[in-house]
Structure formats: structure tokens, C-alpha cells
Amino acid sequence: MSKKEKLPKKKKSFIRRLFKWTGITILFLIIAIILIPIIFKDEIKELVLKEVSKSLKADVTIEDFDLTFLSTFPNVTIQLYDTKVTGRTEFKGVELANIKTIEAHVGLWDVIGGDEIEIDEVHISDAKFDVRVDPAGKANYDIVIPEDEKPVADQGPSKFKMSLKEYSLNNIQLVFDDQASDMYANIKNLNHTGEGDLTADIIDFETSTKIDEVTLEMDGLSYLSKVKTDADVNLLMEFKEDDSKFTLKDNSFALNNFHMSLDGFYQMLKDHSQMDLKLNTKEISFKDLLSLVPSFYQSGYESMIAKGDLKMNGEVKGRMDDKNMPGWDFGLNVKNASIRYPALPGSINNIIVDAGSKFAGGSNLDLMTLDVTKFHSEFVGNLIDANLKLRNPMTDPLIDSKLKAKVNLATLGKVMPLAEGESYKGKLNADVALNGRMSAIETEQYEKFNAQGLIELFDFLYKSKDLNEDVNVKDLTFRFSPQNLSLEKMNARMGKSDFAMNGKIDNYLGYLFGKKKEDQLLKGVFAFNSNNLDLDQLMGASTAPSAATTSAEPAPVDPNTEPLLIPDNIDFDLNTNIQKLHYNGIDVNNIKGNVNMKEEVASLNGLSMNTMGGTVGLRGSYSSKDHNKPAIDLGYNLKEIDIQEITTHFLTIEKLAPVAKYAKGKFSSSLNLKGDLTKALEPVYNSLTGDGDLFTNLVTVSGFEPLKKLGESLNMDKLSNQTFKDVKAFFSFADGKVTMKKPLKIKMSGIDTEITGSTAFTQEIDYKMLMQVPKSMIPAGIIKVAEQGLAKVNGLVPKLNIGSIPDIIPVNALVGGTVMKPVIKTDFKEALLKATGNLKNTIQDKGKELVNKAKDSVRTVVKEKVEEVKKDLIAEKNKIMADAEKEADKVRAEAKKGGDQLRAEADKQCNDAMTAAGSNPLKKKAAEIACKEGKKKADNSITKLEQEANTKADNIIVKAKEKADAVK
Template sequence: MIKKIAKIAAIVLTTIVVLLVLTPFLFKGRILKEVQNQINQRIEATVEFGDLRLSLLRNFPNVSISLSDIRVVGKAPFEGDTLASVNRISLALDLFSLFGESGYEIKSIRINQPKILLKTLEDGATNWDIMKDTPEPTPEQPAAAPFALHLRHFAISEGYLVFDDRQSGMFASVGNLNSVIRGDLSQDITTIATRNTTIDSLTVRMGALQAFNRVGLDLSAEVEANLAEMVFTFKENELRLNELPLRFDGTVVLQEDDMNINISFAALRSEFRDFLSLVPAVFMKDFASLQTEGFLALDGFVKGVFNENLIPAFGLNIKVDNGSFRYPQLPASVNNVMLTVAINNPGGEMDLTVVDIPAFSMVAAGNPISARLNLRTPISDPQIDASIEGKLNLSQVAEFYPLEDGTSLNGIIDANLQARGRMSYIENKQYDRFFAQGRLLISDVLVQVPTYAYPVEIKNAEFELSPQFANMPAFFMKLGESDLSASGRIDNILGFLLSDQLLSGSFQTNSTFFNIHQLMEGLPAQDEPQEPTQLSVIRVPENINFTLRSNFDRLLFGELDITQARGIIRIAEGTASLENLQMNLLGGSLGINGSYSTQGAQPAVDFGLNINQFDIQQAFAKFNTVRVLAPIAQFAQGKFSANLSLQSLLTDSLSPVLASLSGAGRLNAGSLAIADVPAMTKLADLTQLEKFRNLSVRDLLLNFAFQDGKVDVQPFDLRIAQSVARISGSTFFDQTVNYVMNVEIPRAQFGGAANQVLDNLVNQASARGLRITPGERVNLDVVIGGT
């Protein structure tokens, strides 16, 4: 009996295990098809996903479904943009709902590593508007079974989100979001709770206003949810921004097209330290040891309707009194921090926002700094009333703020700037209606940081502000061994700073020595010698219009040592145009007219070059282009001149993309010595004429063009001793050559072996009835090919 029961039990248990293993495979096709159907019915985008996995064992009696490697890629005008990518989405479905007609009941959702980009263009187009207009189902085509949310568990891990609204100027990013939310959404009234929703890095800005910058977030909250009425009420909750704790009260009501919000919030503590933690430079630097004093008051509200056309009213008030902080290991402190902030909007549209900071001041190691700001109509026509005044001795920064090892600061920055008026006054050139004045002085500044091998020194810089322009009567800096002095003016600086308008200006720049690498990229300090730094793309700004009249006594650019560089550089719309730029290099001189542009996906050049007396060996050694286009240059000694035009795309290392290279020119050389050219050496061996082995060339003149992956050389004459050779052909960019040389040689110059070869050819022709009389001059057609 016992054995029989045991046998039956074993059979039943085995059957259950087999069913648990096999059932997922039986339903996998159906569920996969349903997933695809749901996506196709709803999404106007390219959707990709990897494997679909099903299991009954993990959450029995629920079916576990996981979908991996999900990507949603937009269509025009966002073609190629990834709207969302998810490493894995896992769902738990009620097993029995798979057999019914009432829909599939989802019990839990887990989302792993979602990355979402929400973008709005200047014209208002959004990349998330991808939902199709789904027609009403016909009786012949009933609607697909719906998914019913009976959630008890929702989790996100390692989530990243970017919201970039270029129409309103709002930007937000969320880095490393982790959240677990629990509740029973199958009930009409339930409590939704989270105890561990965290964000490592939160950034929010509106135009030039930075609300949060890399702030950490930690949320614990309970929300009473009336799902029948869609009313959500805050209960116990605490939101922590870095060290600043906040509490929320109020409700959110979800209506058909609106969200009705009535929320207030306030800081749970009144300590200045908590507010100071929102400053990234302070929070990330030994914040735990920071000693602080001072009072904080912070509160705000959001009240009203939010939809596509309206925003709710909102307000934020911040007040700091007698704040101070000090690092215990440092001798000085920051004292007398006073701050009042009031941000208000009556609701309706963002342009009604008023930002008022009537007072901000502090004293840092004895250096007083104060500022104020009032901003209205920030979207349509920013109206500002702002000032900043302060004097900072940079050598004292290390007394109140811990600098990185290897960092040193010295010098004085003295600012007193004021501006008042509307942006439209600047745009319409109504400068008499816009008040702006002040001066910024920088003297004896020396900055040394560990990421640079060379110190940056600004000996003297002076800027004078007016509504029309910022005048710079004096500027002198050194970057390592490089020096640069300049004077000039910058026009429309306020329009550039406040609404990203075109910035224009004109400058006179001078330098006795400048190494461009020290400007392009900071060279890390090294004890051991390093390989020369490879050139890299220099992006030309598109929203500036500058004219630079430059005079550089000596300029290092890559491996080129340039002297007496003079000329005009105009920068506009992503293009740097060179006008009559003259310089000495490679034993000669170079004149350039043309442009360097980074408007396209790849940098491009369009140059006219006037080369005068370049040393051939130096040109071959310094320019890869010469090595590709004229490989014979490695066998030549002497100087050459050329006039040419060229157009080409450039690589990331600023070398020409040879397949795109086109142009033409003329080259001349008064005297060249060419030796040990393999083809000419073979010709010398065949003819026994040593003049082909080592060529002495005078008055060379040739025309050439490069296109279609090669350099075509038009026929030209080359005098070789008492002979004249006519040469033409092509050099291909893959280093192969194809040339023909026709040369007439006096027979008297042939060696004995060569004459014997000619006599044998004449005798063979006579034996066949041909009467050939060798002349005194012999024509040779020499084909030169290969690599």
C-alpha cells in the first residue's frame, strides 16, 4: 500500500515537474506573437528585441516572461536616434488569464538598465510621439485582449533618462535610477509605497538657470491611491536631495487630459549645511568633515492644472542667514553667507516665471563677493536687472577650499558689472534703452593643474562692458612656453550670453612663440619623453563671427616649425577663412588663401597655396601628403616652388582623405639632384649610361592634377645630359605608378654591350629581309610601373 502510494506520488510529482518545464515552451509562441502584435498596433517606430524567455518555475502559479535587448529607434525627423534601450524587461502574468478572454493580468514588472532619450526640437516635434492612431475594431476584427494591471511590485534598476526640450530650453538628466514600488493595483483604494527610490545624479536647468547640478536623490514615500477616482494623496514621505530633506503634502488628481496638482513642500530642517550640499564642488569634496553654521528656510508649492497647453502655478522661497563653512584642515573659512531667492509663476505658461534674487553675499577668506538678479519673461523676451561685485585673491582659495594635489592658484580677479534692460533692446540695437557698464580686471593670474604639463598665466587682462560691446584694451597670457597678446572688442556679448545669439568681434593678436598643441589639448605632465602628440580636429564655432589679424614670430604646428606667420583669419558659421596668410617654413615660404570648415560630418579644406623654395627632403619628411602624391621626392635633393589649389575632406588627425582629394597646380625647380631611383637604375644598367643613374635636373616645369585617386602629370621635358626626355603618366594614391618616358639618345653614348644588342637586332631583321640602317640617334620608350 505504502509502496503503491509512493509510486502514485512519484508519478504525480514527475508529471507536475514535466508540465512546469514544458508549459512555457507550449505558450512561448503565443506570447511572443502577442508581444509583436501589441507593438505593431501601437508604435510608429523601429522596435528591436532579442530573446523572449518564459518560465513557470520562478513565480508559480504566475508565468514569468522576460524580453531582452530592447531598442526603440525613431523615424524622421529623429531617424537614427534611439528613443529607448532596455537590457531586460521581466513580467509576471497570472497563468489562468492566458486561457480567458478578459485579458492578461500583470502582477509585477521589473525593468533593468533602461536608457531613455526624450527630445523636443525647436519646431516642437517630439521623438516620443510614436503612438499610432488605432482605429476602432470592427465586428469582423475584434480588439486584441487587453493587458490588465494588477500590479503588486514594480522595479527599475540602473535607469538613465535625458529630457532635452530645445523649444523651451529645459534640460533634465537622471543618472542611475533605482526604484522598488509596492502596492495592490487590483483594489480601488490602496497604498503605493517606496522605501528605496534613489538617483545618483540629477541635473535640471531652464535656459541659463541651473536648478540642480549632479544632485543625488533618495525618496521614501507612501501615497494613498484612489484608483477609481484617480486621486493620489501624499502620506508619510521624505525626499532627500543630497543632504537636504524635504516633505511633501497634498494631492494629485489624474483627469482625462489634465493633471490637477495641489502640493506644498518644505525643508524638514533649518540647517545651512543641508542647502550647501546642493553645491557640487562642496558636496563632492570632503563634505562629511565640513563644519557649518547658519539658518535655512525653504518652502514652495505647485498648484493648478497641468496639460499640453498649461502649467500649474508654482513658487519656491529660499533664505539663508549668517551661513558659514570651513574645512577643519584649512586655516580660513567662508563667512557671512546671505541669500534670498523667490521664484514664482502664477500658472499658465513658463514665460510668466519671475526669478528674484535680491541679495547674495559672502566673504571668502576676507574676499567680499556680492550679486543680485531679477529675471522676468525668460522665454519671450528676457528682462534682467543684475549686478556682481567682488575681488578675489586666487592665492587664498587654497586657504578655504581643498584643492587637488598639484593644483596651485595665484593672481587677482576684480569684477564690478551691472546690466539692466530687455533682450529685445539689444536685438533691435536700441542700446540707449539698455544699461550695461562695468569692468573685469585680471592680473598676475597663474594656474597650475595636474592635467596640464604647463602652467597657464594671464599677466594682464582688462574687459570694459557696454550695451553694444565688451572692449578688451589689453590681454597677455602665457601657456607653458607659448605667449599671446591681444586687443580688440567683442560685439553683442549680452545677446550671446542671454539668448545664444551671434557673437562677433575683431582682434589683433601677436606672439613671439606659440605651440598650438598646448592650446588644443592639455598635455599631461610626464617624466619620460613621449611620442609627438597627434593632431586632432579643431571644431570651428558656428555662432561666432570673428576677425583675427595675427602676427606670430614662431609657431609650432605638429612637426612644422613656422616663422613669421602673418595674415587675417575670419571665423564665421563653422568656417575659418584664411586671407593672404604668409609664413616661412621648410626652408622657404608659403602663402595661403582658402578655408577650413567643420560644418559637415567631416572637416573640409579648400585652399590655394603658393609655395616658394621648399626643401624637398623636409617636405617629404613632414608631409604625409607629399609621400603619397610624390613618392619620387624621397630620392631628390634641392628646392621647389609650386602654385596649386586643392579641396579635400580631412581625417580626425587632420590628414587629407585621399579619395576625396582634388585639385591642380604647377611645379617648378631650378636645380634638382635625383639619385638611386630603382627604375632609372635599371635603365642605366640596360643602356650602360651612367647619366640615368644619377640625374642632374635643371629648369623643371610640370603641370599636374589630382582626382579619382591619382595624380596625373601632363607631358613635360626633362633634360638629361645631352638628351631630352619627355615624361607623362600618373601616381596612384596606393603608391603604384604608371609613367612613360620617351628619350632620344646619341648612339655614340651607348656602351659596348648596348651597341652589341642593337647590332644583333639589326642582323636578325636583315635575315628576315628587312633592311634597317641604325641611325646616329636612338629613340627609347621606357615604361615605368609598379610600386
């Protein structure tokens, strides 16, 4: 072979080529995995927000958004962070949902080019849901816009399709408040998972649920209280065109220590439903049942020895449609039961419970029965017996019930654990019997309804660490009749306080068993009398103003907090006569008046009292008809009230009239005011409307920043501290402001002044002051220079004869900025020049040029001299005051630092006590009381520290001011 001949090219092996292209492919996939989320992230976020905005009548915000498929390839993971859904209409501002993380898994090719994105997994973590239904039945979760109400461009199916195979809820907090149905639920720390192909026609669906606490209330009754819940439920779900059936397979439910399971099915057909469900409680004991009773489960449950025969059954079976209900049979039977705590000498014996409810099914719910045939217990010589029979509940309820009890309350501690420091004394006797039909009550045929009985309490004494004082009821008599419940007498004492009460409640049977809402109105009339009522002692309050009272800002409000609600089915009158009351450091005497509660409105009628050095008359109402936004309509008449006392004890006064904090004296005032309140019952200031007036014979004001700034602007220090006589002010409220209805005419250091303007509740001020300033009050140096200027002009033009400065010079002052940082503008210079006369109109045309020159000369000389004199004086005074302010601020800062340390230590002790208490409610309550007492002591120390610092700082400022005033 010659050298010129080419050798054949050796082919690379298949393995090498395979590795090469495999490597390239993997590299490409890695790059795609990194780039695709970046490329499509914004597009998907915009798609999510667009779909949400066109589908919901609520505001949705998403703080952050992420897209990845590194961990879920070939699916894409969409992650939404800090998502909030907030009401837009009736529930404006209410957060329906606040979700920390939402994670959804979707197909990769759906994201890249599909017209529809299928979601096959959803996981929600760290979320709070606030679900509400108002009294009219409107729900804040009803936020999906119906298809026919959407704009034409937004109609049609959503780009997102649910095809779930797995979902989870982790660390969920849920509050459900249905005011239309009088149902409330609070679920804490819910963790739930579900697995199964929800797109299939037959699904094996597996769920697991764990909840730390469940509280459930309906119609004013508590059914579950902080119950720990575990549930594992497996369902066989079968879906056909007009037939969906759910069959319970392996399942278990645990409520605290109460374990049960359900067997059967629930089937949805075209026009009705069928069900057959049975409760299985074969393995539970009497002690397990007691775990559902808070007083047993939350106090010494583990050591409690409970014995007895227990039978419990439950079954729901039959048809349910628009007219029919399925039948049911529930029963509870306890015999030969007892409860004993090893550490206590006594026990609760011979416990018998025989109760149940039955209904055969169908449309006539009047055939339903409810029976508590027997409820009986004995302990340490005490006896409790009760029964209840209810028939025809829908048409004409027949009630047959008895209650007998004879209890020496001092023996309770022998059979049940009591909290540390808790004890009872006294005797309770009860013998009540009810028998008859509601129709007899409705037609006022009381002789056909037997309702009689008596509840008596003698020498009752209750002690507890949770209470600041012992409760001592000398005697109490409560009598039953068909017409009413009568509190014949109650005489009680608590600490320094005494009170007596009597009255009656009408229509209590209609309230309990009435069929129609109008039949359920509960009426009552009570009289409350007290010689001395010390609420500060009863509530453990400090005699000094609390931090909440003196703070410039209200404490933050829990979003789940409900305002004080007045029930819509009561009509109560309370007539009050209190000789002496002490509250929040205020002494109030001779309180008389009436409080009425009706149709969700509480009204004050003719309430009068003596307090704060004068007399107070109140009238008005508080309405909770709008449960999210209570309203007030109030009025008062005050006579000779001490300004400092009312400002110290009522934060609102400082908002309405900031000058009051710096004033001393007495005043009289009347006011009419309407507006809304927050959930914490703080005024919504922008909603306030009304008007009022204020009169005072003599009031002094010192340290008020706007007056200080006005004095500096006019070089008249005496304006800083004022004594006003015979002040008459008329004002109105609107748009978040207090506005002068009429010009306020006053004398300020002998200066006749007329004031108009307004103060915003946010402390911005906008006032105009017209001041008639006497020539004698203007600094002598300025007047002398001005007169020398006039003499010079007259010397230049002898025949001009301008004249002298008048005795009164009108000066306008505009006061803006805020109360603490006012901005003052005056026309003092212009007014002084104008006071010399109108030169232009007093001269001949031939002297115009000379006169203009003379005017300029006067203006220049006066202005320069005024500025020179003011500048020197102000500079020296400012230095004195600035040095004093620095020293005062240092004193206050040291006091604040000390206060912060005291507050931090109190908070730490509180947190340590709450942690140590754990979930034990009694220890937790004790910890709360200790917290309250510790914070109260800290607040007292802080207040004292701040007062001492303020006094020291004020003295520094006063001495500096005296020194500055001496500068002439």
C-alpha cells in the same frame, strides 16, 4: 475451494494509485517544462522581431534569445540578450539603446495558444541610452510608426499587451541631449524599481530610485553637477474616464546631502490639469544646501563646518492648460552663516542670501518675479555684494542688478581647500551696475539704460599641477556700457608664451534677456597678438610627432562624444597676428588672418603663415549645422613646402598621397576640398570631393614599394630609386579616391613615362603606365638572344630581311593591389617580340609556313633565354633580399616587443593612479595629468626605440640591396 477456482484479484490501494499518477503527472510536467521552451522558442523570437519591425522605424538587432519557466512557473520568462536599437533616418547609425539583458514574464497559455501575449513583468539590465533631439525638434526616440502609416497587413493591435505589475531598471547609463531646448542631462548608474498592478483603476504604486551621478544643464547653465540621487516615491494613482489623479504618499528625495520630500497631488482632467505640490525641507541645514555646490561638496566637505539660519520654501499650485500656468512661490533665506575648514586659518563669514521667485498663476507670465535681494559674504578682509531684480520678463524685461567685489586672491587658500600645488595671487576689483528696460536697448536709446562698471585684474598669478606653466596676467580691464562689454586690455604670459588681447562684445543684454532668437545674437570683434606662442609647452605636448599623428588608424571614438559645435547665436571676428608659434613639433612664423564664427560656421579668411620651409595660405569653413556630421569646405595654397615635414606632421597627407612618405624635396600645391567629418573631426574619406594640383622642380623617391616591384618585373633595379624633375600633377577627389585628372608625364631613369589612374583612401592603387623603354636599358643578355633569334630567322629565309630591334620599345605596366603590397603586370615580352617587326605582312604567301615556323623559333628562343637569364638573376637577388628582410623583421619585432612593454607599464601606472584617486575630482585630475605625462614619456621612448630599430633595419636592407645590385 478447488484448485481450479480463481481467487478474486486484489485491488491496489488508492494511495498507491494516487502516488503513481501523481508521479506520472510530475514527470509529464518536468518534461513539459523542458520541452515547451524549446518547442516555442523560435516561434516567439520570430513573433518579437516581426512585431518590432512593423511597429518601429529603427533597426533592431537581438544577439541571442532564451525562453524558460523553471524559475517563474507558471509564467514563461522571455530573455533578450544584447539588444540594439539604431536610428534609420535622420539619426542613422546612432544607437538609441544598447541593452545587455531584457527579461519579460508572460503567461504560459498565452505562449501556447493565445492570440494575445500579456507582459506582467519587465526587467532591463546593463543598458546605455543615447537620447537626442536635433535643433529642428526631431527626436531619435520618436521611432514608433503611426497606425495609419503602416502597411494595411500590419495595421491592428499588437499581439503583445502590457499589464505590468513589476518592472526594474538596473545599471542604466543615459545621455539626454535636447538641442532644440538647449537641455543636456547625463545620468550614470541608474537603478530603479516599480511595483503595483498597472492594470487596475486604483493603484498603490511604489518606486525606488538610486543614481550615482546626475548632471543637468539648461540654457548654458549648470543646475546639477555629478549629484548623487536617492528617491523613494509612493503614489496613489486613480484612473477614471476623464480624470486621472496622482497623490504623493510617503516619499523622500536626496540630492547629495540635501534631503527633501513633496506633499500634494497632480490631477489630469479632460481639458486641463490641476496641481498642489509643496516642498518640505524642514530637516535640512545650511551645510546640506552646500552639498549641491560642486566646489564645496567635492573638496573637503566632510570636515567643513557650516553654520547659519536656513529657510527654504517651494510651492506649485493651480491650473495648467494651453494658456495658463500654475502659480508658484519659491524662496531661499540664509542668515548669519559661516563656512570654516578646521585645517585653515580663515573662514567665510556673514553669509547672507535672500532670493526667490513668485507667480500668482494664470496666462500672464509677465507677472512673474525673480529676486536676489541680497547676496553677501566676507572673508579675510575681502567683500562680495550682489543683487538682482527682474520684472516683466516676457514683454519688456526690467533689470536692476549690482555687483561689488574686492578680493585679494592670495587669501583664497586661507578659507577654502586648494588642490596640492595650487595657489592664487593678484587683486580683483569689480563694480558693475545695470538698471533699465530691454526696450531701451532694442530701440538704441542707451541713455535710458544705466549700464556701467569695471572689472579689473592686477598681477594675477595662478599655479596648478594641472597646468604645465603658471598663468600670469599683468593687467586686465573689462568695462561695461549699455552698448557693449569692452575688453580694453589684457596682457598675459604663460611659460615661454606671451599674448595680448582686446576687443568688445555687443548686445550682451539682448543675448541674456532678449525675447526673440533674433534679438539674442551676440556680436564680438577681438584682436589677438603674440610674439611667441608655444602651444606644445602650454599643452604639455611632446616635440616628437604623437602616436595619434603617426598611427595608421585613428583612435576609437566614444559614441557619446559630440563634435566641436559652433553656437548659432554668436557672430565673432578674431583678427590674429602671431610672430612665432610652435605646435606639434612644427615652427610657424608670421601668422596673420581672420577667423569668423557665425550661424554655426567657423570661417578662415586670408590666413597666411610661413612654415615647413615654405609659405601656406588657407581659406575655408567648418560647419556644425548638422551636429551629428560636421562639414568642411577648405582650400590651400602651398609654396615650397618640405615634403618630409608635412608628411610627418599630417596623417591625412599619407592618405591622399602615399608616395609622399618616401619622397624628399619641396613642392607647391593648391587644393579645394569639401566633405564631412566624424565626431572626432577625422575626415570621412568617401565624402571628400574637390580637386588640386602639385608642382615640384626636384624630388627623390626611394623605398616606395610599387617602384621596387616595377623594377623587379622589368628586371631594371634602377627604377626602385628615382629622381623626378619638373613634375606637374593634376588630381581630383571623389568616391573615396584620388584620381589623376590629366596624364602625368615624367622621366624614370631616362624612360619617358605617362601615368594615369587613382589611389583609394583605403590604400588600393590602380594605375596604368606607358613606358618608352630604350633598347640600351634592357639587359644585354636578353637583347643578344633576341638579335640572335632574328639572325637565325633571316638565315632560314634570306630574302625575308626582318631587320633589328628598334631603339625605343613601348611597354605597358598595370599597377594594382595596395601601396604596401603592389601587384605589377607588364607586356614586356610581347612588346619585345612585337618590336622585331610584323612578319606576317612582309612575306609572300608561298613562304607563310616557313615564316610561321621562323616566328615560333624566335619566340621560343627569346622567351626561353629571357626566362633563363631573369630566373637565375632574380633567384639570387631574391635570396639576398629575403634573408635581409628576415633579419630586419627580427630587429623591428624586438623593438615592437620592447615598445609594448613600455606602453603596458605606462597603462598600468595610469590605471593604478586613477584607482587611487577614487572619486576625488582634484586627485582624479592630478591622476589624469600624471597619466598624460607618463604616456607622453612612454610614447617618446617607444618612438625613439622604433626609430632606432627602423634605422638599423633600413641599413640591413640597404646593404643587402647593394649586394643584390652587384649581381649581374
